[in-house]
Amino acid sequence: MKVTVFNGSPRGRKSNSHLMVELLMKGAREAGAETEEVFLIEKDIKYCRGCFACWVKTPGICAIKDDMPALIDLCLESDYMGMAGPVYNMYMTGLLKNFSDRFLPLATPHIHRNDDGSFYHKGRVKRFPRQFFIFNSGFPGGHNFELLEHFVEIVKRGGANRVVLEIYRNCGEALGIVEDEEPAVARRINDFREALRKAGHEMVASDKVRPETVAQLHIELMSDEEYMAGANRHWDQALQDLG
Ligand SMILES: Cc1cc2nc3c(=O)[nH]c(=O)nc-3n(C[C@H](O)[C@H](O)[C@H](O)COP(=O)(O)O)c2cc1C
Secondary structure, eight states: OEEEEEEOOTTGGGSHHHHHHHHHHHHHHHTTOEEEEEEGGGSOOOOOOOOOHHHHTSTTOOSOOSSHHHHHHHHHHOSEEEEEEEOBTTBOOHHHHHHHHTTGGGEEEEEEEOTTSOEEEEESOSOOOEEEEEEEOSSSSSGGGHHHHHHHHHHHHTOTTSEEEEEEESSGGGTTOSSOSSHHHHHHHHHHHHHHHHHHHHHHHHSSOOHHHHHHHTOOOSOHHHHHHHHHHHHHHHHHHHO
């Protein structure tokens, strides 16, 4: 059983996304999986050129020579494929979007109609891994996940059972807090971390994540006011340090 996560944060190994992925992977390993996290920022992934060579010249094969073909192979060898990253301008980072665009060789050219009237391209591969998503936002509240939630809804149209877990974690910049002057906040962050480990374990052990665990992944870490005050204190300090 292999779980691979593609981390699309430009912060790479220093990201909040990585912090979350690591805990989920820990749970997955405890349930017997082999895990791998790929930091997209460390890879050579060029933009899709829109040439459609992968459809009509060399079907299934991209014309660009970079790291992407190996990453697609890695994805297809996996049982679970995760995408992780921060919200940037209300959506996923350019890194993650660029990575997604480069999956075009796995689609076939002809246009088909879904039952709901929308359109799609049939896939070229027989088996695509189950997917999960781990997003975090710098703002409190949930508004900043609206586009990502819609994106995941569209992924689900590709197969009702395809998406096994969705995490939309607000207050992302608080995740690094271990000891806080407010013990209740530290406790909730620890509960959230524990939920990540549990989610990874359940995903691998039973191919689903219990609704209780999903709820735990979305608990309020602190009030909007507390988060805003903490973040604004941080920025004040940073500006003061400038002199
Ligand atoms: C260019 C840029 C755009 C951002 N846009 C948003 C946004 O639209 N909504 C939001 O909640 N946070 C936004 N953020 C904040 C990040 O989502 C936040 O810092 C996050 O915790 C970073 O996660 P990471 O460490 O995994 O990269 C933005 C940050 C940057 C640098």
